[in-house]
Amino acid sequence: MVIVMRPDATQEQINNISEYLKKLGLDVHISKGAEYTIIGIIGDKRLLGDTPLELMPGVEKTIPIAEPYKLVTKTFKPEPTVIDVRGHKVGGGTLTVIAGPCAVENKEQTIETAIAVKNAGAHMLRGGAYKPRTSPYSFQGLEEEGLKILAEAREITGLPIVSEVISPSSLETALKYLDVVQIGARNMQNFQLLREVGQARIPVILKRGISATIEEWLNAAEYIMSEGNYQIIMCERGIRTFETATRNTLDISAVPVLKSKTHLPVIVDPSHGTGKRDLVIPMSLAAIAAGADGIIVEVHRDPMHALSDGPQSLSHDDFAVLMKKITALYNAMEHVNGQY
Numbered sequence: 001m002v003i004v005m006r007p008d009a010t011q012e013q014i015n016n017i018s019e020y021l022k023k024l025g026l027d028v029h030i031s032k033g034a035e036y037t038i039i040g041i042i043g044d045k046r047l048l049g050d051t052p053l054e055l056m057p058g059v060e061k062t063i064p065i066a067e068p069y070k071l072v073t074k075t076f077k078p079e080p081t082v083i084d085v086r087g088h089k090v091g092g093g094t095l096t097v098i099a100g101p102c103a104v105e106n107k108e109q110t111i112e113t114a115i116a117v118k119n120a121g122a123h124m125l126r127g128g129a130y131k132p133r134t135s136p137y138s139f140q141g142l143e144e145e146g147l148k149i150l151a152e153a154r155e156i157t158g159l160p161i162v163s164e165v166i167s168p169s170s171l172e173t174a175l176k177y178l179d180v181v182q183i184g185a186r187n188m189q190n191f192q193l194l195r196e197v198g199q200a201r202i203p204v205i206l207k208r209g210i211s212a213t214i215e216e217w218l219n220a221a222e223y224i225m226s227e228g229n230y231q232i233i234m235c236e237r238g239i240r241t242f243e244t245a246t247r248n249t250l251d252i253s254a255v256p257v258l259k260s261k262t263h264l265p266v267i268v269d270p271s272h273g274t275g276k277r278d279l280v281i282p283m284s285l286a287a288i289a290a291g292a293d294g295i296i297v298e299v300h301r302d303p304m305h306a307l308s309d310g311p312q313s314l315s316h317d318d319f320a321v322l323m324k325k326i327t328a329l330y331n332a333m334e335h336v337n338g339q340y
């Protein structure tokens with residue numbers, strides 16, 4: 001439920017309502033738009049009892065939120081969420097490019113790629129330390145050692161670091177090192193992990209589950225938000241369909257669909273979304289043209305010999321080309337970036 005205040009409502013009236021709701025044991029989120037102030041009510045609405053909210057001074061109307069996810073909707077918070085990662089803004093009209101290897105394999109490889117993507121203009125470094133591989137016999141990641149290497153790469157390049165967590169214990173370790181944690185597709189409905197990430201105060205990239213509907217994905221974001229962590233970046237990474245020409249079917253339409261439903265920033269992963277290097281640049285551009293706030297992309301110094309996801313990894317040179325094209329496109333779209 002949200003309360004829409006009249007355009008001429010005073011700050012005192014807004015404060016009075018907030019205080020009243022808090023006394024009932026509810027929490028509030030206030031969004032100030034150009035004309036209207038909206039008070040979002042958080043918590044069990046049964047606590048409201050028969051309170052005639054419409055009759056309180058300054059109130060124009062109340063709107064129930066029909067969706068099962070309440071906090072992630074634009075009804076609850078009409079203005080776009082902008083997430084600050086070490087000074088870089090994600091969402092709200094800024095391009096974000098996160099790049100790096102699928103997996104942290106060793107120090108030299110990670111640092112070499114970190115420097116290359118930084119020089120090409122990336123805003124953050126990615127690298128998997130806990131790898132949820134399809135086969136138990138594939139490389140599983142360096143775990144905490146990998147996180148330490150990422151932190152060293154941050155020291156050298158200044159790039160904020162992003163990596164996946166796969167369990168509550170990996171989260172606890174990761175919080176010591178990372179600027180952003182990633183929930184991978186395979187864990188999008190790991191509700192215990194979502195709750196624990198929700199209790200942390202760190203930005204989260206929430207990838208779409210391999211077979212998840214947009215509604216299930218938004219509900220996963222609600223799990224995180226309902227624990228108090230509002231810093232969520234939604235990441236489309238392709239879904240399972242009958243198509244076999246690509247690794248997954250990258251659902252570009254999810255970008256404008258999400259933008260119509262939520263205030264959260266949206267990025268796209270064209271690497272896992274296609275599984276094919278040649279498709280990464282075209283689909284990155286498609287994502288931006290569709291209104292995405294950025295991309296997360298795999299880059300390797302020697303894709304042929306990568307320990308994971310080589311066929312979809314860009315070389316350092318490929319990545320420099322991608323950066324040039326994506327920046328030109330984003331700048332050309334300046335008048336619409338960050339708009340819904």
Ligand code: PEP
Nearest residue numbers: 128184185186207237272
């Ligand atoms: C990844 O980004 O390293 C990854 C494993 O992606 P996904 O969870 O989308 O498969």
Ligand code: MN
Nearest residue numbers: 102298308309
């Ligand atoms: Mn990968």
